[in-house]
Amino acid sequence: MQAYQSAPCPTCGITWNPPGAQACANCRTPLASPPAYAPPGYAPPGYAPGQPPAYPPGQPSAYPPGQPGPGYPGQAPPAYPGQAQPYDPSGYLPSWQGQPYPPPAGYPPYAQAQAPGYPQGDPYAQGPYAGTPYPYGVPQDAQLPAGSATVVAFGRSIVVPASLAALLARAQGSGRRLALGTGAVLALLLLVFAVLPAVASAQIAGAGQAIAAAASHQRSVDAAMALFLHPPTAPLNDPAAEKAATSRQLAQLQAALSGVQADESAVRALDQHLGWLSIVALPKGAAIAAERHRTAAALTALVEADQVLTAGVDQGRLALPLDDAFADYARMGAAMARHDLGAAGAPYPDARQKLDQAAQLALWPGVPAIAAQEVKTFSSLVDDYERMIQAAQAKDAASVQKYAALVQTGTRAMNAYGPGAFQDSNSKSFTPLVKAYDAGLKSAA
Structure with missing residues (x-):
């Protein structure tokens, strides 16, 4: 915030020069000293009280108030704060060097006094330069010598021959492209011979x-496959014991299958990675090829084991509802033997449901075709037995005799399958795969 106001500068008109300033702080124009203050009745040495100071020789000792002295053109009194100042729209100082009024006749032009600490003379004057006429860069409107051009170096424009300028431009572009190309080649070599x-x-x-x-x-996989191909003999006429044995066998087969599939996924993923790296990691080509030979053998072995164990799991899932249906059929026969016709027909709905479920599971890929035939034969046997019970409840002797004959035929058909029907089919289909599994792991080791 401005705390004082000075007399306006005669050149630029500012009013914020500090008290006692000898030159304008904005345009450096010398400023007139303010009139000295003297107490009433005081006079400088050599002057009587009330006597005005002496004036230059040949000038009158006093002038009427407000009137210019001889040799001065008519002008307004000195300006004070708030009064407009003369202004030159051209932006240049007049020939009398920025003073508000020209000097009196017979006096030299006003001197350009500078404030203490500033060099005397014109602060904007510049002496002659040696060497290049443009030490701080070539002006845009400068006239260049014929056959020359400007180039930018270290942030400045330099005049050089036109041929040299063209050569430097080509070298600069080639160098940039060469640097980029060299960097790309080095990065590629680093990738191929180090990273990959x-x-x-x-x-x-x-x-x-x-x-x-x-x-x-x-070892655990071989044990599970052996259990599948050669299951232990279940107790005869004990559906509950047979179902318990089937459940244990299925759990062991499922655990072995999960392990084989996990190993297969891991080896397959790594084999795929090695296949891609064999194309780009050239220095490791031989090592990758040797390792992929091992992974191929291991994958073949694991695929064979996967197929065997999948069949074992599928057949185990089929055996569970069949065991339940056999248990229901046994309860129907036991009640019929006791002549309890009401209890004899009670297990039939559950048996029918289990047989429908078994018919769907018999179509899975790992189940031999003979399984579907056995399920169909057993379903017919259970249905005929239920019809015989209903005929007995209705006291229809002829129908009882008819369905009793069908039950005997179905029983003989079921006995024809026997427990060895599945085993023979499985042994013929899966024994070679078990051998291939063992041989493949041995080759991959």
């Missing part, structure tokens, strides 16, 4: 670990 080989080494090590993990599961 390191990735390939890690994948090779991972594939070896996956194969080792699969080999560590071989």
